[in-house]
Amino acid sequence: MRVLGVDPGLTRCGVGIIDAGAGRSVTIVDVAVVRTPSIDPPEQRLLRIAAEIDRWIDAVRPDAVAVERVFAQENLRTVMGTAQVAGLTMVAAARRGIPVGLHTPSEVKAAVTGYGRAQKAQVQEMVARILHLDSRPQPADAADALALAICHAWRPPGAATSSADRAAVGVGRARDLTPAQAAWARAEQAARRRG
C-alpha cells in the first residue's frame, strides 16, 4: 500500500510518500517540502500548494492520503492557513476517489516514537530509523509528512471509524452498516491486510 502524507502549512507544506509492505515494513518513495513566500496574496499561495499536491498525487498514485487533523485551539497565528491546506489536500484526494485518513499530531508521534508528546527531533530520528535513511529528514515538515504516512499505514485494525477506513471498505458511512455489513467489512479489511 502506498501512502502519501501531507503535513499541511502555508509557508512550508511537507509531502512524504511511503510504500508499506507485509508486517511493519515501510520504504520511502519520495519526500518534499512545498514553500510559498509570505508576501504573496493568500489565494496565490493556496493555489500554488494545491497545484503541487495535485502534481504529487498524479505522479505517485497513492492508495491513501494521510493528512494532519488540525485543531482550532493550536497555533492561532498559523492555524487558518494550515486548515486551508489540509482542506485542499482532502479535496484533491476525494476528487480522485482516494481514501483520506486524518490523524492527530499525538497519534502520529505515538505511532513512530511510542510517545504522543515526543519532541520534533525524536520524530525525525525515528522516521530516519524506520525508513533506513542516512540522516534525519529536514526540515521537520518533511519528517512529519513521512511520519503521517507511516502512522496511516500502521493504524490498528480497530481504527475503522475514520473516513479513510470507511472508504477503504467501500461504504460511505460505517455507522449506517447493518451487523452483517459490518462483519463483511471487517472480514474484507482483514483479507486486504493479509493480502
Add this chain to the structure above:
Amino acid sequence: MRVLGVDPGLTRCGVGIIDAGAGRSVTIVDVAVVRTPSIDPPEQRLLRIAAEIDRWIDAVRPDAVAVERVFAQENLRTVMGTAQVAGLTMVAAARRGIPVGLHTPSEVKAAVTGYGRAQKAQVQEMVARILHLDSRPQPADAADALALAICHAWRPPGAATSSADRAAVGVGRARDLTPAQAAWARAEQAARRRG
C-alpha cells in the same frame, strides 16, 4: 462589475451574485445555499462544496470573488470547516485568474448597515432593501453572501491593499510598487470605477 460572494461554511455555504453598476446601484443575479450532511466524511463534504463553487463561478463568470475573512478566534467548533471552505473558494477563483477579496464580518456589516456590529436580521433587512427584494433573503447565510458581494462592490477607493485590489490593478504586490506605479494603479482603478 459582477461579484460572487461566498459566506463559507461546511453545513451551509451561502453563494450570492450581484451586478454593480454606476454609483452604488446593485442588482441581484442569483443566490443559493449549498448544504452538506454532517454525517458525511469531511473530505466528501468539502468536495461537494468545491464542485458547487466551481459550477457557480463557471455559470455566472464573476469579475471578482468576495470571501469572508475567517479568524481562528471565532466559533472554535465550526471555524476549521469554515476556513477550509474559504480556502477552496479562494483557490477556485485564483485558478481562473479571478481577483479575490477578503472582507471581515465587521466590514461587511458596516458596508450594508453602517454599523460593524449589526444583528443578522438587520443585515438581512438591509440586503433586501438594497437589492429591492420582496422579502429578506433566507437563511442568514444567503443574506451574508449577498452582503459580502455588495461590500466588495462598494469598497472604498483607498482599499487598495487587499489581494483583490492588487490583482485588479494587474500587479502582484502593492507594497513593491514604485511611487509612479502606485499612481498609475490608482488612476487605472479610478478609471475602472468611472467606466
